[in-house]
Amino acid sequence: ETGVTQSPTHLIKTRGQQVTLRCSSQSGHNTVSWYQQALGQGPQFIFQYYREEENGRGNFPPRFSGLQFPNYSSELNVNALELDDSALYLCASSLEGRQPQHFGDGTRLSIL
Amino acid sequence: QKEVEQDPGPLSVPEGAIVSLNCTYSNSAFQYFMWYRQYSRKGPELLMYTYSSGNKEDGRFTAQVDKSSKYISLFIRDSQPSDSATYLCATYGSNYQLIWGAGTKLIIKP
Numbered sequence: 455e456t457g458v459t460q461s462p463t464h465l466i467k468t469r470g471q472q473v474t475l476r477c478s479s480q481s482g483h484n485t486v487s488w489y490q491q492a493l494g495q496g497p498q499f500i501f502q503y504y505r506e507e508e509n510g511r512g513n514f515p516p517r518f519s520g521l522q523f524p525n526y527s528s529e530l531n532v533n534a535l536e537l538d539d540s541a542l543y544l545c546a547s548s549l550e551g552r553q554p555q556h557f558g559d560g561t562r563l564s565i566l
Numbered sequence: 567q568k569e570v571e572q573d574p575g576p577l578s579v580p581e582g583a584i585v586s587l588n589c590t591y592s593n594s595a596f597q598y599f600m601w602y603r604q605y606s607r608k609g610p611e612l613l614m615y616t617y618s619s620g621n622k623e624d625g626r627f628t629a630q631v632d633k634s635s636k637y638i639s640l641f642i643r644d645s646q647p648s649d650s651a652t653y654l655c656a657t658y659g660s661n662y663q664l665i666w667g668a669g670t671k672l673i674i675k676p
Contacts, residue, residue, distance in 0.1 A: 458609075460609075485662075487662075487663070487664070489664070494574070494668070494669075495668055495669070496570075496572075496654055496656075496666030496667055496668050496669055497610070497654075497664070497666050498666075499661075499663035499664060499665075502661070502662050502663065504662075509661075509662060510660075510661030510662050510663055511661065512661075512663060544609055544610070546664075551662070552597075552598045552658045552662065554600065554612050554615045555600075555612070555664060556612060557602075557609035557610045557611070557612075558609050559607075559608050559609040560608075560609050562607075
């Protein structure tokens with residue numbers, strides 16, 4: 455069974471740029487959730503995708519957007535990067551509903 | 567008030583001790599509770615997943631939910647240096663999102 459994989463592992467960008475982060479879900483899972491984790495804090499929910507549709511969104515501005523593909527992999531796009539966007543971005547996959555979420559190791563995004 | 571509160575620690579205990587990690591939550595509608603372990607520079611790893619009140623045991627780990635006091639606990643028996651990590655509690659809110667505590671940093675001293 456293949457777990458959740460994320461790419462790239464680390465990324466450095468400058469303010470105003472755009473970034474795309476990628477996630478491959480665990481085999482058999484049809485739901486992907488994205489979280490932002492600042493240093494020393496718990497993750498914050500960005501949004502969730504279920505069968506290619508956004509299924510819920512946290513308190514993040516529209517410059518955070520996403521996609522889910524027919525194979526249930528997913529992308530997180532962030533436009534107009536700000537210094538505060540520096541964080542670990544985590545992807546989790548699960549079956550639908552309130553099933554356990556399984557996480558990848560994240561992409562560490564640094565904004566200069 | 568945060569929806570899930572967790573003492574950030576650090577909590578330092580000697581090897582072999584029983585560890586008790588705790589969270590409180592504010593919304594009595596929360597039903598699903600999880601404990602994750604996170605090593606430095608890694609993603610959270612699911613340890614325990616429980617529904618409603620009661621205890622659940624898995625090896626050296628026991629999760630306990632007390633809905634009357636809105637209190638959840640994770641006990642680790644025979645703690646090992648490899649258990650040193652940050653432990654996060656989480657629950658499902660609306661919109662199928664996980665709501666997290668801040669995490670407790672645990673240090674097991676050999």
